[in-house]
Amino acid sequence: MSSQPRYAAIKEHIRAQIESGKWPAQFRVPSENQLAQDFSVSRMTARRALSELTDEGVLMRSQGLGTFVAEPVPAGSLLEVRNIADEIAARGHSYANRILKLEQAQAGTEVAVALGLAEGAAVYHSIIVHLDNGLPIQFEERYTNPTLVPEYLQQDFTHCTPNEYLTRVAPLTEVDTTVEAVGASGEVARALEIAENSACLQIWRRTKSSSGTVSFARLVHPGSRYRLGAQLRF
Amino acid sequence: MSSQPRYAAIKEHIRAQIESGKWPAQFRVPSENQLAQDFSVSRMTARRALSELTDEGVLMRSQGLGTFVAEPVPAGSLLEVRNIADEIAARGHSYANRILKLEQAQAGTEVAVALGLAEGAAVYHSIIVHLDNGLPIQFEERYTNPTLVPEYLQQDFTHCTPNEYLTRVAPLTEVDTTVEAVGASGEVARALEIAENSACLQIWRRTKSSSGTVSFARLVHPGSRYRLGAQLRF
């Protein structure tokens, strides 16, 4: 067993206060000296907890003023291809999904081009709605290349998302992502339980492994319930 | 003029070695003790330089082994801070803009936090609509830190965008980007000449230079006229 460092305990304590709502955004958190006294550590150790949380976007500091709880951070990341179930779990919410379709279909022009197959070739087609605390947060329509992932349809996606399964069986080498804003169509609006034509973030994602294009997905998020974030340094 | 901290000089030195190619990926960086000796600082100061570069993804460390140069990170166009005028020019279209507002204002809570200023402090506020072949393609609302860019309001933005000007006077070190989908508000809809509540891609962008947070902008694109793309490799 490995005991965690002392600054980690302070970080956890602060996170807990924030997540429980006791310390809302803009709340002034105890000073370095105060925390040092409360936790019986040196100021530098308390400082490390505050500094790391600041780097992580949880807190904001300003010399002479103090340390404050930052606005809640956006959920998704533009840089990583993350699993929606993991993202939800990381927020401490419950994950569930509804499988609306799981079938074999014929590739239309667009899908055929994206997957590098002939038009009319057999492809796997799935539509799944992902729920965050019971609230629909992503409409996922996916076309998968059967020659690369022959057992796709047999999977149990109630506890393992397609994304998770695919990255396991076919390690990614390249991902093309396109982001746009669209009004929700009838089908999407019903599935996401939002008004028709309300603003949605639509992500097109084509994933390739060494052997070819594995999958082509359209991910639609209600604009009011999802954001993408990225942090770049130079 | 403020002299930069000593650990920053060490960071710069290491970055310079990497960028010049002298220290390729996997190269073993001098140890904390070695750097401390070379730069005549304490080990903890040298350590800070290495730790920050590790957090930034530039280096990798492992206990007992040493510190090594990390693989360069992939970055797509979603991630570059590009000038909208250049983007339009690259497509061979004509660029123009309409300046709707250019004034000094008082920072509200959100703006103050984002810029690291006190609430009610003076900030520069501009609203500009960018046109692609005469069609509105971006609604740009920007708050700028007057202490870092005092001459912002005097600029002529008809041929040089704020983004272009800011990157020239204050080289960026860090950019936070958030992307979401929203329905166009009345003001935005009028400026972009689209229907109210139609889907728009809204990008929040906070740019920092070495001396602090320079600017905080909201960029709204009509969903039907704009997309963002990124390509990642692994």
Place this chain on the structure above:
DNA sequence: TGTACATTCTTGTATATACAACTTGTGTTT
């Protein structure tokens, strides 16, 4: 009244030190 100054509390930088934990090589013992 109001301006200037001093005080106090905050975060930021820097140092010196100590010990823990991990990795590698070296040498000794079995």
Place this chain on the structure above:
DNA sequence: AAACACAAGTTGTATATACAAGAATGTACA
């Protein structure tokens, strides 16, 4: 030859201390 013990070098954690810098408040003085 294999196993073990040890030393050296590395990063990781933690402390005590000092001073610098920014911000707010109160106080003295003009």
